[in-house]
Amino acid sequence: xxxxAEASPPEQPKVSKKAAKKEEAKLxxxxxxxxxxxxxxxxxxxxxxxxxxxxxEVPLPELQSKEEVREPYTAIGALAEEMxxxxxxxRGRAQTIRAVGKKMAFVVxxxxxxxxxxxxxxxxxxxxxQMVKFVASLNRESIVDVHGSLTVPSSPIKGATQQVExxxxxxxxxxxxxxxxxxxxxxxxxxxxxxxxxxxxGEQLVRVNQDTRLNFRVLDIRTPANQGIFRIQSQVGNxxxxxxxxxxxxxxxxxxxxxxxxxxxxxVFKLDYKGRPACLAQSPQLHKQMAICGDFGRxxxxxxxxxxxxxxxxxxxxxxTGLDVEMEIKKHYSEVMDIVDQLFVKMFDSLNASCKKxxxxxxxxxxxxxxxxxxx
Amino acid sequence: xxxxAEASPPEQPKVSKKAAKKEEAKLxxxxxxxxxxxxxxxxxxxxxxxxxxxxxEVPLPELQSKEEVREPYTAIGALAEEMxxxxxxxRGRAQTIRAVGKKMAFVVxxxxxxxxxxxxxxxxxxxxxQMVKFVASLNRESIVDVHGSLTVPSSPIKGATQQVExxxxxxxxxxxxxxxxxxxxxxxxxxxxxxxxxxxxGEQLVRVNQDTRLNFRVLDIRTPANQGIFRIQSQVGNxxxxxxxxxxxxxxxxxxxxxxxxxxxxxVFKLDYKGRPACLAQSPQLHKQMAICGDFGRxxxxxxxxxxxxxxxxxxxxxxTGLDVEMEIKKHYSEVMDIVDQLFVKMFDSLNASCKKxxxxxxxxxxxxxxxxxxx
Numbered sequence: 001x002x003x004x005a006e007a008s009p010p011e012q013p014k015v016s017k018k019a020a021k022k023e024e025a026k027l028x029x030x031x032x033x034x035x036x037x038x039x040x041x042x043x044x045x046x047x048x049x050x051x052x053x054x055x056x057e058v059p060l061p062e063l064q065s066k067e068e069v070r071e072p073y074t075a076i077g078a079l080a081e082e083m084x085x086x087x088x089x090x091r092g093r094a095q096t097i098r099a100v101g102k103k104m105a106f107v108v109x110x111x112x113x114x115x116x117x118x119x120x121x122x123x124x125x126x127x128x129x130q131m132v133k134f135v136a137s138l139n140r141e142s143i144v145d146v147h148g149s150l151t152v153p154s155s156p157i158k159g160a161t162q163q164v165e166x167x168x169x170x171x172x173x174x175x176x177x178x179x180x181x182x183x184x185x186x187x188x189x190x191x192x193x194x195x196x197x198x199x200x201x202g203e204q205l206v207r208v209n210q211d212t213r214l215n216f217r218v219l220d221i222r223t224p225a226n227q228g229i230f231r232i233q234s235q236v237g238n239x240x241x242x243x244x245x246x247x248x249x250x251x252x253x254x255x256x257x258x259x260x261x262x263x264x265x266x267x268v269f270k271l272d273y274k275g276r277p278a279c280l281a282q283s284p285q286l287h288k289q290m291a292i293c294g295d296f297g298r299x300x301x302x303x304x305x306x307x308x309x310x311x312x313x314x315x316x317x318x319x320x321t322g323l324d325v326e327m328e329i330k331k332h333y334s335e336v337m338d339i340v341d342q343l344f345v346k347m348f349d350s351l352n353a354s355c356k357k358x359x360x361x362x363x364x365x366x367x368x369x370x371x372x373x374x375x376x
Numbered sequence: 377x378x379x380x381a382e383a384s385p386p387e388q389p390k391v392s393k394k395a396a397k398k399e400e401a402k403l404x405x406x407x408x409x410x411x412x413x414x415x416x417x418x419x420x421x422x423x424x425x426x427x428x429x430x431x432x433e434v435p436l437p438e439l440q441s442k443e444e445v446r447e448p449y450t451a452i453g454a455l456a457e458e459m460x461x462x463x464x465x466x467r468g469r470a471q472t473i474r475a476v477g478k479k480m481a482f483v484v485x486x487x488x489x490x491x492x493x494x495x496x497x498x499x500x501x502x503x504x505x506q507m508v509k510f511v512a513s514l515n516r517e518s519i520v521d522v523h524g525s526l527t528v529p530s531s532p533i534k535g536a537t538q539q540v541e542x543x544x545x546x547x548x549x550x551x552x553x554x555x556x557x558x559x560x561x562x563x564x565x566x567x568x569x570x571x572x573x574x575x576x577x578g579e580q581l582v583r584v585n586q587d588t589r590l591n592f593r594v595l596d597i598r599t600p601a602n603q604g605i606f607r608i609q610s611q612v613g614n615x616x617x618x619x620x621x622x623x624x625x626x627x628x629x630x631x632x633x634x635x636x637x638x639x640x641x642x643x644v645f646k647l648d649y650k651g652r653p654a655c656l657a658q659s660p661q662l663h664k665q666m667a668i669c670g671d672f673g674r675x676x677x678x679x680x681x682x683x684x685x686x687x688x689x690x691x692x693x694x695x696x697t698g699l700d701v702e703m704e705i706k707k708h709y710s711e712v713m714d715i716v717d718q719l720f721v722k723m724f725d726s727l728n729a730s731c732k733k734x735x736x737x738x739x740x741x742x743x744x745x746x747x748x749x750x751x752x
Contacts, residue, residue, distance in 0.1 A: 065709045073706060091706060093671065112673055221670035230672065234627040241614070251610040253697040256632070256680050257645075257656075269633075271647035271656075273694075274686070280633075280647075280656075294597035295469065296606065297488055303679055304632050310650070318649075321629040330449060330467060333441045 051128040054170045055135070058145075063174065071145070077114035079150065079162045087149050088166065090116065091174065093222075094144050095185065096159070099136035107135055107171075108160050109146055113227040113361065115160040118146050120168045127168070134171075141177040141185070141219075146170075182216045183208055189223040191365045210314075225365035228358035232351065235358075237302050239350045240323050243343055249298040249327070254287035256304065262286055267309040269318075280306035288326040298327040345373050427504040430546045431511070434521075439550065447521070453490035455526065455538045463525050464542065466492065467550065469598075470520050471561065472535070475512035483511055483547075484536050485522055489603040489737065491536040494522050496544045503544070510547075517553040517561070517595075522546070558592045559584055565599040567741045586690075601741035604734035608727065611734075613678050615726045616699050619719055625674040625703070630663035632680065638662055643685040645694075656682035664702040674703040721749045 074088045092111035099105045103122040108115050120127060120135045138144065147170035157163055187206040198205045213220040220226060241251065261268040262282045269280040284301045291299045305322040329335050348371040351359065362368070450464045468487035475481045479498040484491050496503060496511045514520065523546035533539055563582040574581045589596040596602060617627065637644040638658045645656040660677045667675045681698040705711050724747040727735065738744070 065705070065707075067708070068710050069707045070711075071707055110671075112671060218666050218669040221667070221672075227671065230628065230667075231626055233629075234621075237627055238617070238621060241617075245610075245614060250607060251613055252606065253609075253678075253680065255695060257682065257695050269647055269649070271645055273645070274684070290594050291597070291606075293594040295486075295488060295603065296597075302629075304629065306633065308650075319631060319633050329441070331441075331445045331447055332443070334444050335446075 049128050049130045051126070051131060054127070055131045055172060057173045057176060075114075076109065076111040076116050076162060079114075079116055079164050079166075081152050081164055083150050083164065084152050085149060087147070087169075089145065089147050090166070091143065091145050092116075093177075094138045094140060094142050097136060097138050097140065099132070102129060103132060105132050105135040107138065107144070107146075107168075109144060109166075110222075113224050113357075114162060116162040116164065116166060117157055117160045118148065118166040118168050118171070120171065131171070135168075138173060139177045139179045141181060141222075142173050143175040143177075145172045145174055181219060183212060183219045185219070185222055188213065188220050189225065189365060191367070193367070223365070224361040228355075228361035231358045232355050232362070235351060235355050236347065237321075237323070239347050240343065241300070241302065243346045244298070244300045244325065244339075247298065247339060247342075249300050249325070250291075250296050252284075252288065252291055252296075252299045252301050253303060254281065254284040254301060256281045256306070258286075267307050269306050269308045280308075282307055283322065284324050288324060292326055292328055300325045348373050425504050425506045427502070427507060430503070431507045431548060433549045433552060451490075452485065452487040452492050452538060455490075455492055455540050455542075457528050457540060459526050459540065460528050461525060463523070463545075465521065465523050466542070467519065467521050468492075469553075470514045470516060470518050473512060473514050473516065475508070478505060479508060481508050481511040483514065483520070483522075483544075485520060485542075486598075489600050489733075490538060492538040492540065492542060493533055493536045494524065494542040494544050494547070496547065507547070511544075514549060515553045515555045517557060517598075518549050519551040519553075521548045521550055557595060559588060559595045561595070561598055564589065564596050565601065565741060567743070569743070599741070600737035604731070604737035607734045608731050608738070611727060611731050612723065613697075613699070615723050616719065617676070617678065619722045620674070620676045620701065620715075623674065623715060623718075625676050625701070626667075626672050628660075628664065628667055628672075628675045628677050629679060630657065630660040630677060632657045632682070634662075643683050645682050645684045656684075658683055659698065660700050664700060668702055668704050674701075676701045724749050 071089050073091055076090050076092055079088065079090070090109060090111065092109040092115075094107050095110040095115060096108045097105065098107075105120045107118045107120070109118055120132050122129050122132055146166055146168055148166040148168040150164045151167055152164055157165070184206065188208045190205060190207070195205050195207055208220070221230065245251070257271075257273060257278050258281050259276075259278060261279050262285050268282055271278050271280070283305050284303070288299050288301060301322070301324045303322060303324075304319055306319050308318060309316060325339070327336060327339065351371055359371070447465050449467055452466050452468055455464065455466070466485060466487065468485040468491075471484045471486040471491060473481065473483050481496045483494045483496065485494055496508050498505050498508055522542055522544055524542040524544040526540045527543055528540055533541070560582065564584045566581060566583070571581050571583055584596070597606065621627070633647075633649060633654050634657050635652075635654060637655050638661050644658055647654050647656070659681050660679070664675050664677060677698070677700045679698060679700075680695055682695050684694060685692060701715070703712060703715065727747055735747070
């Protein structure tokens with residue numbers, strides 16, 4: 001479940017004492033700033049507001065499964081122009097907040113990579129000025145519940161993926177983020193090309209470095225490109241698996257803790273297995289061949305493999321997920337070639353069909369050639 | 377690909393020197409016996425036989441992808457009574473061989489757990505007496521190519537899964553097994569109940585112990601029960617995955633090599649990661665929670681987890697495949713309960729439907745209660 005764990009990065013690498021102290025001081029400063037800001041802006045809903053029930057922060061006890069309520073949430077990605085005038089409830093992160101005077105505020109709410117623009121306008125008996133103030137004071141990346149009706153603006157919306165707006169009637173903050181996060185999502189989502197272009201125009205944009213991304217991984221994986229990469233990865237495994245299952249392969253899970261190295265002897269991780277030497281499998285080689293000798297005919301595995309090579313480059317991984325296939329040949333090795341051939345055509349075609357949005361999202365930050373199979 | 381690796385077990389655990397010597401002597405004896413027997417029985421097809429082309433051992437060079445031939449093999453599991461009088465080619469292991477005088481022999485051929493009875497009868501111009509002799513001298517578990525036409529016998533066949541017989545016109549040995557294997561498949565496939573029953577009737581049947589099974593794993597996994605277990609396991613993963621994908625979950629692969637223990641501190645495998653201490657993940661806990669904080673909403677993983685507990689019982693595994701789910705809750709924990717509930721109903725129903733034969737095969741050797749969901 002989402003929590004406010006963002007301030008304490010969950011995967012802090014070992015750092016020197018000095019660096020640790022510096023980091024601590026930074027976090028302390030952040031904490032103090034946050035307290036100060038919440039004392040001013042994020043104040044409790046104004047007691048004198050008769051519409052106070054339409055907005056505010058949801059206290060923790062109310063979030064603790066006290067009664068079985070099922071709010072009919074709509075996924076932000078599902079909001080479409082055909083739903084005009086419908087009343088919806090959405091939950092997502094307040095990605096950007098912009099106040100226009102004291103009577104109006106815009107919040108772009110994001111869920112799983114999709115965004116929708118929410119409009120809060122003062123309206124008698126429905127939206128108070130305090131409510132607009134509450135919305136304007138929301139911290140970015142806070143989780144909000146938004147109730148409202150859908151409208152379709154006359155001109156296309158640039159700052160959000162969905163081409164509808166929510167005219168907000170109620171808005172609650174379910175989980176409040178820190179006022180200042182170590183990474184701004186729009187900085188993390190920026191492409192190198194964009195940074196270069198701005199530089200040439202004399203403007204310096206923030207570039208988020210790899211170490212910062214890794215130190216605050218939970219924030220970095222919220223970018224559209226990273227959301228896309230994970231979804232595409234899931235889909236690659238799924239297509240690979242479904243194709244092979246349809247070709248009569250069986251999925252197996254081979255041991256990763258083995259008594260000796262699986263191929264070659266050099267780059268293997270060694271460990272102590274209850275007093276005996278053991279290795280981490282560099283591949284499922286031996287065991288998938290055993291499966292073939294054991295009459296399974298065709299097997300595959302998707303799982304981690306471990307390589308202890310001393311290549312400290314950004315193109316080398318000591319642990320990665322292998323997609324591994326083994327099959328018996330009846331007459332000719334072309335039987336394997338046929339499977340591999342069909343597999344890649346299937347994979348590329350399916351990805352282009354089912355992950356169109358995700359491929360586009362990745363391509364915006366990291367441009368790449370389209371996935372195409374050229375048959376000569 | 378299948379090979380004659382059966383004599384040298386690929387996964388020999390460390391044993392004492394004395395035991396190793398004993399084992400070596402045993403294998404040497406086996407080897408000698410094999411050589412002697414192949415000199416007598418498995419002799420090359422009789423040169424004087426004008427029908428010699430219809431049977432014999434396929435020499436290795438002929439199996440080496442020299443030309444692109446695709447024999448139209450039929451899967452043994454697909455042979456059915458409707459195919460009566462059709463000519464088929466099947467490939468499988470000669471499970472049992474039985475000669476009836478000099479003019480006739482029966483071979484039960486097995487492929488992926490299915491078996492078919494093949495009949496070789498002397499017939500002028502088609503099947504010579506030498507061919508019957510060749511068939512009778514085949515070693516069990518050898519891989520054979522059988523050509524013939526299908527007949528449907530008047531009484532049901534007991535010794536094979538398919539209710540048709542192949543009237544053999546050609547038979548070739550593609551890969552010859554050792555004359556004496558360390559495990560007999562019918563011994564390995566026997567249930568405890570069967571052994572007990574025979575004992576009470578005064579007959580002692582061979583019981584294959586766990587250590588022998590593990591030392592000759594490639595033979596043991598050929599039993600119907602083990603074939604079933606692997607196929608059911610593959611199917612369990614597949615149903616789990618397809619159900620969750622349909623409920624908008626994403627499949628992730630989390631790191632197995634991590635800097636600290638993932639839950640508790642005691643039972644963790646430690647290793648050296650290029651001079652730094654590292655652990656094997658006891659669960660994907662931390663990383664799947666990071667995925668939720670990273671806005672994926674719903675994630676799952678199927679992969680190995682490592683527990684270094686000192687429980688040396690046959691019910692404990694230091695490495696197993698975990699099916700792991702994590703999801704955000706919108707309003708009430710019953711949302712998780714609903715997913716788990718539907719998942720198990722789906723799993724049991726799908727297994728009963730798609731793995732009927734496999735469940736039966738496992739049940740014959742290891743009886744178990746049917747998979748049923750009782751809703752009260």
